[in-house]
Amino acid sequence: MRLVITLFVLLALAQGQSTTERSAGPETTPAPTTRTSLLRELNSSLQQVVAKVSPAVVQIFVTGYGPIESHGHTDTAHIVRQHAIGAGVIVDPDGYIMTNAHVVEGAQRVRVIVPLSTSTSEFGLQPIHSQQIYDAKVVGRHKQADLALLKIEAKSLPAIRLREFVPVRQGELVFAIGSPEGLRNTVTMGVVSSVARQTELDDPMFYIQTDAPLNPGNSGGALVDIDGNLVGINTLMLSQGGGSEGLGFAIPAAIVKFDYESLRKYGHVQRVAFGARGQSITPTLAAGLGLSRSWGVIISNVAAGGFAHIGGIQVGDIVLAVDSRRIDDFPSFINALYLHHPGEVLRINVLRGAKEVSVVVPVMVHHDKIESLADIPDLQRTLIAELGIFVADIDGKLQHLLHGDDDDSGVLVVADTGSANSIDTGVETGDIIRAINRVPLQSVSQLQATVRQLKPGEPVVLQVERSGKLQYLPFEMD
CATH class of the missing domain: 2.40.10.120 (Thrombin, subunit H)
Structure with missing residues (x-):
């Protein structure tokens, strides 16, 4: 089949060559029988494929x-x-x-x-x-x-x-x-x-x-x-x-x-997880974190006590390969993780700084955990105008409502300004900003001071925790 297509392409090239030659010499007549034969062979091969799979x-x-849209003046749903x-x-x-x-x-x-x-009729009907x-x-x-x-x-x-x-x-x-x-x-x-x-x-x-x-x-x-x-x-x-x-x-x-x-x-499909999260490396993220490459996949979150953590995976690792399959982008990373059943292991090669490290990590059944953040009307909202968000220090009350752990670092995003002039940072309400350009955050005032020192066009990478998982959000200052 592939040979037929190759011959068809070569035939087209040969026609172009014969046209050039005719302009310099006596006119020749192409061989219509050969051309027709090749076309028929190609046509027959395509028909055989369709007949095989159809x-x-x-x-x-x-x-x-199911519901349909109501065209009246009520909100009543019609099933x-x-x-x-x-x-x-x-x-x-x-x-x-x-x-x-x-x-x-x-x-x-x-x-x-x-x-x-x-089989079909002479009119093509089955x-x-x-x-x-x-x-x-x-x-x-x-x-x-x-x-x-x-x-x-x-x-x-x-x-x-x-x-x-x-x-x-x-x-x-x-x-x-x-x-x-x-x-x-x-x-x-x-x-x-x-x-x-x-x-x-x-x-x-x-x-x-x-x-x-x-x-x-x-x-x-x-x-x-x-x-x-x-x-x-x-x-x-x-x-x-x-x-x-x-x-x-x-x-x-x-x-x-x-x-x-x-x-x-x-x-059902048993979704698997290995206790870590990866995301695409962009040029801005690479510049902000000082990475050696501007493409690929970086580990942005490792669950404490999870299999990835026990196996030796660290935040900031760049994934090179999974089960000897090279990882060049996020789709290839997801594909490598997806096609595993619970109880199997992942053999992962990562780049940590300038050193390549190999780890073995088991995969486990993934369980969704629904987390919610209660509305707290008495929070003292503090504006970070450059980023278009309101944030708050994580005190004891917020710490208990968020996760109940002992980590009080970072600041909580409680609202956004909705301003069309603010930078598209990717930050969402409920995110906890843990660090900015690798510098851990302890307070709102620290974030304000850091942002004020940033210049237009300078790359920024926020490390945020969303639904219990860390990830990087890269952008450039306006």
């Missing part, structure tokens, strides 16, 4: 109840019966299907249309009797990854096997198969625009970006390569007008495989 991509009908259409990928011949979690959100009934034959409708059960969902596993009672179904690892490269030819606008088994073609794209900086999820046209209804469908391997599950698109603009995103096959195994075994 039967494993199903259409999903979801019926449920109505709703219908949605998406796609799914058969990943096991015994009836297991992966799709997007948002496709089956709020579902009361889920039905799956499975093609029984790929006869009704060549498809089978099944009721499906939602085995489990993972909202963070936007993946769900369905089960239908069927055997010997065509399936796209989830492989251990299929390398994906930028510029690679891919096919998107789904049901855009309800048009079942629609195929579009494009290339991989990016192999690891985040929709937001430091978002724990990353996607494979493609320019293969995606539209509503493609959600949950397959993105495959020229060998029929699953590249990812199509999940979202970015669009100004609601239609395809060549900005489609798919969940990588490695994450699909990991979630499938967890959902099938447990009914």
